[in-house]
Amino acid sequence: MKNQFLNPQxxxxxxxxxxxxxxxxxxxxxxxxxxxxxxxxxxLRSFFVLFVMISVTKLAIVPGVNLLVSKVAKW
Incomplete structure (x- = not known):
């Protein structure tokens, strides 16, 4: 079975x-x-800047803060 680099979601x-x-x-x-x-x-410059900003916010910062808050709150 081929291992996918990115899952479909x-x-x-x-x-x-x-x-x-x-x-x-x-x-x-x-x-x-x-x-x-x-x-x-x-x-193109505007596209890449916006893409990086939105991607980092949506895929890294928001889940990271959510994980940190859930660990601190012990939910």
């Missing part, structure tokens, strides 16, 4: 986060700067 979450980041980056870049000559590079 994590893969689905990452695809959803990427889609949300793409929409947010597009809206932000078009609203603030319009369509200048370097739109693609600005858009």
């Amino acid at each position: 994590l893969k689905r979450q990452l695809i959803l986060i990427a889609f949300i980041s793409l929409l947010l980056a597009s809206a932000l870049e078009i609203y603030v700067f319009g369509f200048p000559s370097d739109f693609i590079f600005r858009w």
Whole structure:
């Protein structure tokens, strides 16, 4: 049996986060700067920054705080 690097649930979450980041980056870049000559590079940078921020928050910080609070509260 082949060992998968990403389980299907994590893969689905990452695809959803990427889609949300793409929409947010597009809206932000078009609203603030319009369509200048370097739109693609600005858009990609915005996408990756938003993707990393949302992914780290959703997949690492929130579960980590939840685990820490549950251990401190002994629930």
